[in-house]
Amino acid sequence: MLIEKVSDLDFEAGCDEAGRGCLAGPVVAGAVILPKGFKNQLLNDSKKLTEKSRNYLRTVIEQEAVSFGVGIVEPQKIDEINILNASFLAMHLALKKLKPQPKFIAVDGNRFNPYGKTPFECVVKGDGKVMNIAAASILAKTYRDEIMEGLHKKYPQYDWAKSKGYPTKKHREAIANNGTTPHHRMSFQLLPNQLKLQL
Numbered sequence: 001m002l003i004e005k006v007s008d009l010d011f012e013a014g015c016d017e018a019g020r021g022c023l024a025g026p027v028v029a030g031a032v033i034l035p036k037g038f039k040n041q042l043l044n045d046s047k048k049l050t051e052k053s054r055n056y057l058r059t060v061i062e063q064e065a066v067s068f069g070v071g072i073v074e075p076q077k078i079d080e081i082n083i084l085n086a087s088f089l090a091m092h093l094a095l096k097k098l099k100p101q102p103k104f105i106a107v108d109g110n111r112f113n114p115y116g117k118t119p120f121e122c123v124v125k126g127d128g129k130v131m132n133i134a135a136a137s138i139l140a141k142t143y144r145d146e147i148m149e150g151l152h153k154k155y156p157q158y159d160w161a162k163s164k165g166y167p168t169k170k171h172r173e174a175i176a177n178n179g180t181t182p183h184h185r186m187s188f189q190l191l192p193n194q195l196k197l198q199l
Contacts, residue, residue, distance in 0.1 A: 002043060002131045004034070006106040006121050011066065013095060013102035014132025015112075017087045018046070018140035022165035023175070024158065024184045025148050026072045027083065029090035030139030031098055031105075033066040034132050045128035046141040058142045061135045068135075069097025070143050079187040088113040094136075108133045155181055 005012045017029040046054055062068060071093025078086040095102065095115050105112075105120035108127045112120055123130055127137040145164055152161035158174045158181070165171070165183075175190050184190060 002129060002134060004036075004038065004131050005104075006123060006130055007104040007119075009104040009119075010036075011100055011102050012104040012106060012132060013067075013098055014106050014108075014126075014130060014134070014136040015091045015095065016108040016127050016133050016137040016140050017090055018137070018144045019165065020083055020087055021167070022185070023167050023171065023188050023190050024075065024160065024165035024181065025144065025151060026074050027078060027086050027090050028073075028140045028144035028147070029071045029087065029094040030136035030143070031069045031071070031091065031094035031102075032061060032132050032135040032139065033068070033098060033100075033102060034061075034135060035064060035066050038064065038131060043131055043134050043138075045125075045134055046137040048128065049138070051145075054138050054142050057135075057138050061138060065135065067098040067100065068139060069094040070139055071095075071097070072143075072147075075183055075185045078185050082187070083185075084111070085113070091115075106130050106133055108137065151183055155183070 011033050013031045013033045015031045019027045071090040073086040073090045105118055107122045110122050110124050112122055126133040148160045148164045157178050159170045163171045
Protein backbone atom coordinates (compact mmCIF):
# COMPACT_ATOMS: atom_id res chain seq x y z
CA MET A 1 0.00 0.00 0.00
CA LEU A 2 1.50 3.35 -1.07
CA ILE A 3 1.46 6.28 1.35
CA GLU A 4 0.05 9.56 0.05
CA LYS A 5 3.08 11.72 0.84
CA VAL A 6 6.22 12.04 2.98
CA SER A 7 5.68 15.38 4.77
CA ASP A 8 2.77 17.13 6.48
CA LEU A 9 3.15 20.10 4.12
CA ASP A 10 0.76 21.02 1.33
CA PHE A 11 2.02 21.00 -2.27
CA GLU A 12 4.51 18.20 -1.79
CA ALA A 13 6.02 17.15 -5.13
CA GLY A 14 7.15 13.64 -5.94
CA CYS A 15 10.19 13.39 -8.22
CA ASP A 16 11.73 10.52 -10.19
CA GLU A 17 13.74 9.89 -13.36
CA ALA A 18 13.92 7.31 -16.14
CA GLY A 19 16.78 6.28 -18.40
CA ARG A 20 19.82 6.56 -16.15
CA GLY A 21 21.25 3.19 -17.18
CA CYS A 22 20.67 3.61 -20.93
CA LEU A 23 23.37 3.83 -23.59
CA ALA A 24 21.29 6.16 -25.78
CA GLY A 25 18.63 8.82 -25.50
CA PRO A 26 17.91 11.45 -22.86
CA VAL A 27 17.39 11.09 -19.14
CA VAL A 28 13.84 12.21 -18.34
CA ALA A 29 12.39 13.24 -14.97
CA GLY A 30 8.85 13.74 -13.75
CA ALA A 31 7.61 15.94 -10.90
CA VAL A 32 4.03 15.66 -9.63
CA ILE A 33 1.92 17.38 -6.98
CA LEU A 34 -1.17 15.23 -6.35
CA PRO A 35 -4.40 16.59 -4.84
CA LYS A 36 -5.11 15.86 -1.17
CA GLY A 37 -6.78 12.48 -0.72
CA PHE A 38 -5.83 11.26 -4.21
CA LYS A 39 -6.52 7.55 -4.65
CA ASN A 40 -5.93 5.11 -7.48
CA GLN A 41 -5.64 1.36 -6.85
CA LEU A 42 -3.49 0.86 -9.95
CA LEU A 43 -0.84 3.45 -9.04
CA ASN A 44 2.56 1.83 -8.40
CA ASP A 45 6.23 1.90 -9.39
CA SER A 46 6.22 2.27 -13.20
CA LYS A 47 8.54 -0.74 -13.56
CA LYS A 48 5.87 -2.99 -12.02
CA LEU A 49 3.15 -1.88 -14.45
CA THR A 50 2.30 -2.92 -17.99
CA GLU A 51 2.74 -0.39 -20.78
CA LYS A 52 -1.06 -0.15 -21.09
CA SER A 53 -1.44 0.60 -17.34
CA ARG A 54 1.35 3.20 -17.45
CA ASN A 55 -0.24 5.02 -20.38
CA TYR A 56 -3.66 4.94 -18.70
CA LEU A 57 -2.19 6.29 -15.44
CA ARG A 58 -0.31 9.02 -17.30
CA THR A 59 -3.66 10.35 -18.55
CA VAL A 60 -5.16 10.14 -15.03
CA ILE A 61 -2.15 11.94 -13.50
CA GLU A 62 -2.13 14.69 -16.14
CA GLN A 63 -5.86 15.27 -15.65
CA GLU A 64 -6.03 15.05 -11.85
CA ALA A 65 -2.68 16.36 -10.58
CA VAL A 66 -2.55 19.80 -9.00
CA SER A 67 0.50 20.27 -11.22
CA PHE A 68 3.03 18.17 -13.13
CA GLY A 69 6.27 18.80 -15.01
CA VAL A 70 8.66 16.81 -17.18
CA GLY A 71 12.39 17.61 -17.55
CA ILE A 72 14.60 16.28 -20.34
CA VAL A 73 18.41 16.26 -20.52
CA GLU A 74 19.98 15.18 -23.82
CA PRO A 75 22.99 12.83 -24.27
CA GLN A 76 25.47 15.65 -25.06
CA LYS A 77 24.71 17.26 -21.70
CA ILE A 78 24.88 13.87 -19.96
CA ASP A 79 28.39 13.39 -21.41
CA GLU A 80 29.35 16.89 -20.25
CA ILE A 81 28.15 16.77 -16.62
CA ASN A 82 27.81 12.97 -15.98
CA ILE A 83 24.64 10.94 -15.59
CA LEU A 84 24.10 11.59 -11.87
CA ASN A 85 24.21 15.38 -12.30
CA ALA A 86 22.12 15.08 -15.48
CA SER A 87 19.46 13.19 -13.49
CA PHE A 88 19.38 15.95 -10.87
CA LEU A 89 19.21 18.60 -13.62
CA ALA A 90 16.27 16.79 -15.27
CA MET A 91 14.47 16.73 -11.90
CA HIS A 92 15.14 20.45 -11.37
CA LEU A 93 13.79 21.22 -14.87
CA ALA A 94 10.64 19.20 -14.09
CA LEU A 95 10.20 20.92 -10.70
CA LYS A 96 10.63 24.34 -12.32
CA LYS A 97 7.48 23.71 -14.38
CA LEU A 98 5.25 23.19 -11.33
CA LYS A 99 2.67 25.83 -10.51
CA PRO A 100 2.38 26.33 -7.60
CA GLN A 101 6.00 25.59 -6.73
CA PRO A 102 6.35 22.76 -4.18
CA LYS A 103 6.70 23.37 -0.45
CA PHE A 104 8.44 19.99 -0.05
CA ILE A 105 10.03 17.46 -2.43
CA ALA A 106 9.99 13.67 -2.08
CA VAL A 107 12.74 12.20 -4.28
CA ASP A 108 13.21 8.60 -5.39
CA GLY A 109 16.66 7.28 -4.50
CA ASN A 110 19.32 8.20 -1.96
CA ARG A 111 20.84 11.41 -3.39
CA PHE A 112 19.61 14.77 -4.64
CA ASN A 113 20.98 18.23 -5.33
CA PRO A 114 18.95 20.79 -3.34
CA TYR A 115 16.33 22.66 -5.35
CA GLY A 116 16.75 26.20 -4.06
CA LYS A 117 15.82 26.23 -0.38
CA THR A 118 12.90 23.79 -0.71
CA PRO A 119 13.14 21.03 1.93
CA PHE A 120 13.37 17.50 0.55
CA GLU A 121 13.66 13.88 1.56
CA CYS A 122 15.21 11.03 -0.43
CA VAL A 123 13.24 7.77 -0.29
CA VAL A 124 15.03 4.61 -1.43
CA LYS A 125 12.67 2.68 -3.76
CA GLY A 126 10.23 5.54 -3.22
CA ASP A 127 8.45 4.83 -6.49
CA GLY A 128 6.98 1.74 -4.83
CA LYS A 129 6.24 3.48 -1.51
CA VAL A 130 4.93 7.02 -2.09
CA MET A 131 2.08 8.01 -4.44
CA ASN A 132 3.57 11.26 -5.77
CA ILE A 133 6.92 9.57 -6.51
CA ALA A 134 5.11 6.68 -8.25
CA ALA A 135 3.18 9.24 -10.32
CA ALA A 136 6.43 11.01 -11.24
CA SER A 137 8.02 7.68 -12.22
CA ILE A 138 5.10 6.97 -14.58
CA LEU A 139 5.45 10.35 -16.31
CA ALA A 140 9.23 10.00 -16.61
CA LYS A 141 8.95 6.48 -18.05
CA THR A 142 6.10 7.14 -20.51
CA TYR A 143 7.58 10.40 -21.84
CA ARG A 144 10.98 8.77 -22.29
CA ASP A 145 9.54 5.69 -23.98
CA GLU A 146 7.69 7.97 -26.40
CA ILE A 147 10.95 9.77 -27.28
CA MET A 148 12.77 6.47 -27.86
CA GLU A 149 9.95 5.11 -30.02
CA GLY A 150 10.21 8.28 -32.11
CA LEU A 151 13.99 7.86 -32.46
CA HIS A 152 13.48 4.20 -33.42
CA LYS A 153 11.76 5.35 -36.62
CA LYS A 154 14.95 7.18 -37.65
CA TYR A 155 17.34 4.45 -36.46
CA PRO A 156 15.42 1.12 -36.62
CA GLN A 157 18.62 -0.96 -36.60
CA TYR A 158 19.17 -0.21 -32.88
CA ASP A 159 15.81 -1.70 -31.77
CA TRP A 160 14.99 1.26 -29.51
CA ALA A 161 11.24 0.65 -29.76
CA LYS A 162 11.88 -2.46 -27.65
CA SER A 163 15.12 -1.77 -25.76
CA LYS A 164 14.42 1.95 -25.16
CA GLY A 165 18.21 2.46 -25.33
CA TYR A 166 19.12 0.05 -22.53
CA PRO A 167 22.24 -2.10 -23.07
CA THR A 168 20.48 -5.17 -24.49
CA LYS A 169 22.43 -7.73 -26.52
CA LYS A 170 20.68 -6.60 -29.72
CA HIS A 171 21.44 -2.92 -29.02
CA ARG A 172 25.13 -3.63 -28.35
CA GLU A 173 25.37 -5.76 -31.51
CA ALA A 174 23.84 -2.91 -33.53
CA ILE A 175 26.44 -0.48 -32.13
CA ALA A 176 29.23 -2.95 -33.03
CA ASN A 177 27.86 -3.32 -36.58
CA ASN A 178 26.65 0.22 -37.32
CA GLY A 179 28.64 2.52 -35.04
CA THR A 180 27.01 5.22 -32.94
CA THR A 181 24.39 7.94 -33.51
CA PRO A 182 24.15 11.50 -32.14
CA HIS A 183 21.80 10.00 -29.52
CA HIS A 184 24.38 7.67 -27.95
CA ARG A 185 26.08 8.66 -24.69
CA MET A 186 29.73 8.69 -25.64
CA SER A 187 30.90 8.81 -22.00
CA PHE A 188 29.29 5.40 -21.37
CA GLN A 189 30.95 2.07 -22.11
CA LEU A 190 28.90 1.31 -25.21
CA LEU A 191 30.54 -2.04 -25.87
CA PRO A 192 32.22 -4.66 -23.69
CA ASN A 193 36.01 -4.64 -24.06
CA GLN A 194 36.03 -7.75 -26.23
CA LEU A 195 33.92 -6.04 -28.92
CA LYS A 196 35.42 -3.24 -30.99
CA LEU A 197 33.42 -0.30 -32.30
CA GLN A 198 33.44 -0.02 -36.08
CA LEU A 199 34.11 3.68 -36.70
